[in-house]
Amino acid sequence: MSVTAYAHPNIALIKYWGKAARPGNVPATPSLSITLDGLTTTTTVSEAAEDSFTLDGTPVTDAKVTQWLAALRREHVIPPLAIESHNDFPTAAGLASSASGFAALITAIDGACGLELSRSVRSGLARQASASAARSMFGGFVTLQGPDWQAEPLLEPADWPLEVVIAVSDTGGKAVSSSDGMRQSAEAPYFAAWVDSTGADFHQALAATTARDFPALTELAEHSCLKMHGLMLATRPGLLYWNAATVACLHRIRALRAAGSAVFFTVDAGPQVKAVCLPGHGEAVAEELGQVAGVSRIIHTRLGRGAWLDGS
Ligand code: 2P0
Secondary structure: OEEEEEEOOEEEEEOOOOEOOOOOOOEOOOEEEEEEOOOOEEEEEEEOOOOEEEEOOEEOOOHHHHHHHHHHHHHOOOOOEEEEEEEOOOOOOOOOHHHHHHHHHHHHHHHHHOOOOOHHHHHHHHHHHOHHHHHOOOOOEEEEEOOOOEEEEEEOHHHOOOEEEEEEOOOOOOOOOHHHHHHHHOOOOOHHHHHHHHHHHHHHHHHHHHOOOHHHHHHHHHHHHHHHHHHHHOOOOOOOOOOHHHHHHHHHHHHHHHOOOOEEEEEOOOOOEEEEEOOOOHHHHHHHHOOOOOOOEEEEEEEOOOOEEOOO
């Protein structure tokens, strides 16, 4: 028994940052994301004598994976598993590898163990490990909101085929994990304001997306991104995920927009900048961001599908 599954990372346009004060890894804020096409996690699970986890060829002990598997086994019959996961992009560097990682893992386990769980149930299980992973179970535009905190697809990739240009400036892992950073941010003076104001951002972004209103989504997405980083900066100790190239890319994207490009930025818990563009605008943006000092790699991609089993 050996099954392989795949998943793409997603990036949030309206950000999730912070946990609700209850068990089950419930977000404090709703989020709206796009699933990316160009980056992929490949995960193979095989029945084995004992559990093991290999990430990009290196055996690792990951407390999150261990605890999540233990919880899964309280509900389902799952034998000891050898898990081999590979990312074709930098891991733990603000490119949402835990989102694609857990979406691929639950899909592979479901297939290998014959659990026959629906996509929504798998998404709910992935959320308990990493809330952003719930969104990578679906393609295109995806929402994650209360009261049930169940991810749902909003638009398929073909419904609004945006382009995404990622400017990679540092592929080292992050100093503070998202989970730890979120816990620390709960004590920040801006936290309540962040939680209180994100609901309105989310609902306006839903309306903008449904209407394919790119200028409105531009304003909302950059606001949500900068507001989240404002909260991160106001956390103690301050969470500063940006480097000089990050800031240079943000200015370059605003200059491009002023000159007529349909593009906006978003940045997650890492220095990479993601530029979201209307169809046809990505090539010029990729060209410009590739010239920014400190940018080592450009990934130019589109919106992609939700997690899938090999052969499906
Ligand atoms: C997001 N991020 O909405 C936000 C924006 C990073 C910045 O979701 O603690 O790995 O495992 O639920 O999902 C990254 O956090 O956090 C994340 P956990 P996760 O995409």
